[in-house]
Amino acid sequence: xxxxxxxxxxxxxxxxxxxxxxxxxxxxxxxxxxxxxxxxxxxxxxxxxxxxxxxxxxxxxxxxxxxxxxxxxxxxxxxxxxxxxxxxxxxxxxxxxxxxxxxxxxxxxxxxxxxxx
Amino acid sequence: xxxxxxxxxxxxxxxxxxxxxxxxxxxxxxxxxxxxxxxxxxxxxxxxxxxxxxxxxxxxxxxxxxxxxxxxxxxxxxxxxxxxxxxxxxxxxxxxxxxxxxxxxxxxxxxxxx
Numbered sequence: 132x133x134x135x136x137x138x139x140x141x142x143x144x145x146x147x148x149x150x151x152x153x154x155x156x157x158x159x160x161x162x163x164x165x166x167x168x169x170x171x172x173x174x175x176x177x178x179x180x181x182x183x184x185x186x187x188x189x190x191x192x193x194x195x196x197x198x199x200x201x202x203x204x205x206x207x208x209x210x211x212x213x214x215x216x217x218x219x220x221x222x223x224x225x226x227x228x229x230x231x232x233x234x235x236x237x238x239x240x241x242x243x244x245x246x247x248x
Numbered sequence: 249x250x251x252x253x254x255x256x257x258x259x260x261x262x263x264x265x266x267x268x269x270x271x272x273x274x275x276x277x278x279x280x281x282x283x284x285x286x287x288x289x290x291x292x293x294x295x296x297x298x299x300x301x302x303x304x305x306x307x308x309x310x311x312x313x314x315x316x317x318x319x320x321x322x323x324x325x326x327x328x329x330x331x332x333x334x335x336x337x338x339x340x341x342x343x344x345x346x347x348x349x350x351x352x353x354x355x356x357x358x359x360x361x362x
Binding site: 162166175176223225236239240241 | 282289290291292293294297335349350351352353354355
């Protein structure tokens with residue numbers, strides 16, 4: 132298993148500002164993902180955070196809006212840039228443990244609840 | 249990845265078995281069935297997964313039909329803490345290698361009532 136810590140757990144931000152969310156894992160992981168969950172909705176994948184290279188974004192998400200860093204195998208950040216009220220969501224970090232007899236399951240952080248005024 | 253269909257919501261009496269169905273009629277031969285749940289205000293939690301055979305762990309049992317076009321997640325003795333949204337997801341699993349992401353549908357909102 133993997134223990135994932137996300138910071139901040141929640142924040143209230145002003146329109147036009149940016150916020151960086153951190154994801155720290157207690158062990159090295161191969162894959163890290165960022166999801167968004169809008170109010171009352173299911174989870175939507177934003178991007179895959181690649182260690183040492185640019186993130187891979189899903190359709191509808193762009194690097195200028197959601198820049199992602201992954202400097203090593205245990206840490207990643209997601210920045211929500213130039214925020215608007217439509218960005219109010221829960222942002223979740225997810226990881227897949229490194230190699231071995233991985234069962235394919237993903238582990239999720241508790242999420243960062245963002246409210247944009 | 250194949251798509252899944254689940255009922256929007258279900259109720260279950262506390263202490264009784266909760267049976268959550270999932271249809272995945274377009275599932276491919278190398279795709280597994282995964283179940284996750286999301287309790288309010290928490291991140292999703294892995295429950296169980298399987299390929300062809302029925303599976304059981306400390307949380308639940310997974311029954312997969314012989315043609316693999318549908319499955320049922322069984323919580324044998326539901327408690328109030330099992331109230332959550334349950335997601336059925338089908339996906340290829342690469343043992344020993346890097347794992348891909350999960351595509352979440354709308355899931356089933358299970359309400360366990362006293």
